Amino acid sequence: CEGRTWRLAEDPQPGASGGGGSFMPALGDMLVEALDVPIGFVACGIGATSVREWLPKGERFPNPPTLEGNVRRLSDGGWESNGQPFAAFVARIKPLGPQGFRAVLWHQGESDANQADPTRTLAGPLYRASLEKVIRESRREIGWDAPWFVAQASYHVPGDEASPDIREAQASICRDGVALAGPDSDALKGDLREAGGKGVHFSAKGLREHATRWAEKILPWLRDGGR
Incomplete structure (x- = not known):
């Protein structure tokens, strides 16, 4: 979706920050083939964000x-969000109206996990609390309890392939019923990553596999009536 206009979901996605590839075109094709209905995406992602x-x-x-x-240092040494990504996200999804979309697909965590400067790494319990705040406050802002799928995402490069702390935070928010479980993208390694498996981003093959993993989570839920 670009403003109030729908177009083919070719990358780069309108509304997202990145200029490269995404899993959305392949996922859309998979969902159309499986469900035989039109599929739309409203991209809201901002790359490299905590x-x-x-x-x-x-x-x-x-x-x-x-x-x-997108953050500010406070005089007492603490930090706060400037709220711009949250406001932009709400501005993208609120015009769709109550029940106007099926779910939010959340794939994020790498920029909180295992940072090169350990003082910038976010502890798992704080990740959990922060994500739950984003979910609950966005639902309040749009006026309905939109479903969320939360992926397991904390991969950086070979040798730094997962953060148990962040993964547990992501899993716990699904176990507790705040969100639904998305795919485990940390499991996508080797030639599914760019630079011959040495990069953090997905290769073209990896993007398609990522889409497949999302479809495996989304399709049973949709076929069950989105419950």
């Missing part, structure tokens, strides 16, 4: 993310 940056304006946290463009 969950701290997605918090509503003024929400505080003790330590900053690696990139500080």
Whole structure:
């Protein structure tokens, strides 16, 4: 979706920050083939962001993310979100109206896990609390309990392939019924990553496999009536 206009879901996706590839074109094709109905995506992603940056304006946290463009340092040494990613997200989805979309697909966590400067790494319990705040406050802002799928995502490069702390936070928010379980993208390694398996981003083959893993989570839920 681009503004109020729908177009083919060719990358780069309108509304997202990145200029490269995504899993959305392949996932859309898979869902259309399986369900025989039109499929639309409203892209809202911002690359290399911490969950701290997605918090509503003024929400505080003790330590900053690696990139500080969407956060502010406070006089007492703490930090807070400037709220811009959250506001942009709400502005993208609120016009769709109550029940106007099926679910939010959340794939994020790498910029909170195992940062090169350990003082920028987010502890698992704080990740969990922050993500739950984003989910609950966004639902309040749009006026209905939109379903969320939360992926397991904390991969960086070979040798730094997962953060148990962040993964547990992501899993717990699904176990507790706040969100639905998305795919485990940390499991996508080797030639499914760019630079011959040495990069953090997915290769073309990896994007298609990522889409397949999303479809495996979404399709049974949709066929069960979205419950």
